[in-house]
Amino acid sequence: MLERPASFKKGTLWNAIVARGERALASGALMPIRTEMEVIEDEGVPFLVRAVSSLERKARATQPPAGGAPPKNPFLAPYEEDLFVGYVAPAHACLLNKFNVYEHHALLVTQDYEDQDALLTLADFEALLLCMDEFDALAFYNGGRMAGASQPHKHLQLVPAPLAHGGSRTPMDEAVARGRLPFRHALGPAPQSPAQALAVYRELLRATGCDVPGTPYNYLATRDWSLVVPRAQESFESISLNSLAFAGSLLVKNRELLERVRAVRPMTLLRAVTGTERPGLT
Numbered sequence: 001m002l003e004r005p006a007s008f009k010k011g012t013l014w015n016a017i018v019a020r021g022e023r024a025l026a027s028g029a030l031m032p033i034r035t036e037m038e039v040i041e042d043e044g045v046p047f048l049v050r051a052v053s054s055l056e057r058k059a060r061a062t063q064p065p066a067g068g069a070p071p072k073n074p075f076l077a078p079y080e081e082d083l084f085v086g087y088v089a090p091a092h093a094c095l096l097n098k099f100n101v102y103e104h105h106a107l108l109v110t111q112d113y114e115d116q117d118a119l120l121t122l123a124d125f126e127a128l129l130l131c132m133d134e135f136d137a138l139a140f141y142n143g144g145r146m147a148g149a150s151q152p153h154k155h156l157q158l159v160p161a162p163l164a165h166g167g168s169r170t171p172m173d174e175a176v177a178r179g180r181l182p183f184r185h186a187l188g189p190a191p192q193s194p195a196q197a198l199a200v201y202r203e204l205l206r207a208t209g210c211d212v213p214g215t216p217y218n219y220l221a222t223r224d225w226s227l228v229v230p231r232a233q234e235s236f237e238s239i240s241l242n243s244l245a246f247a248g249s250l251l252v253k254n255r256e257l258l259e260r261v262r263a264v265r266p267m268t269l270l271r272a273v274t275g276t277e278r279p280g281l282t
Helices: 013-027 056-061 122-134 173-178 194-208 243-247 255-264 266-274
Strands: 036-042 045-051 084-088 092-096 106-110 137-143 155-160 186-189 217-221 225-230 249-252
Touching: 013 084, 013 092, 013 122, 036 255, 036 266, 045 255, 045 266, 084 122, 092 122, 106 122, 122 137, 122 155, 122 194, 137 243, 186 194, 194 217, 194 225, 217 243, 225 243, 243 249, 243 266, 249 255, 255 266
Parallel strands: 045 249
Antiparallel strands: 036 045, 084 092, 092 106, 106 155, 137 155, 137 217, 186 225, 217 225
């Protein structure tokens, strides 16, 4: 296993992410997905629902090269220079999310290849907490393709908090504080140390039946709580959902699908993809 020491000094990671983002935007390496956002209130949660007119640019950029050669794994070195922020001990690299919706969206990838279906390890939590100590963020892991993962190489993600100006860290915070999440889940305390975070994570996996490798789930954590959500399906109709949906943030491909979310209601989507049979089941 590669084990490179952190390439940033304590207290400098956030500034490094911002500076790298400015450079990547200028060079065209960063390709933000432009969206229009509406707030759709449902069961006391102010869901942030973003609609994008087209994802064709992302689709073109991720198509295999001509001639049938497989595409390069973007999460293995050498990394795209303008997206590489630095190494994070013990064995990870911090990259910018090339196709970001949220500004300063960072990825924490294993330097050696590990599968996105693999369970998180102590090393993953050591790297994650180094980052979460550097800046306030929602951290999440899409455990497998059915949980919304678009890359097979293991990577955690961090989106700066709060997700919306003037709000709580996430739209779901108030519901979490009330203990009123109307979809299948297990809720735990915030990560405090790598060992404690790993122990809580494993207990949440056991509580939801997701402790068998390959079982799809979403893991989310903030400085206030941690959450595991089991997955029964990847999408509701044609609306794909990843971890961000369970923090109260949804992305849809067009305005028609945004209106479908408004009509069906966001919590209906979360219940459906977690296999929740009735409101209040956990």
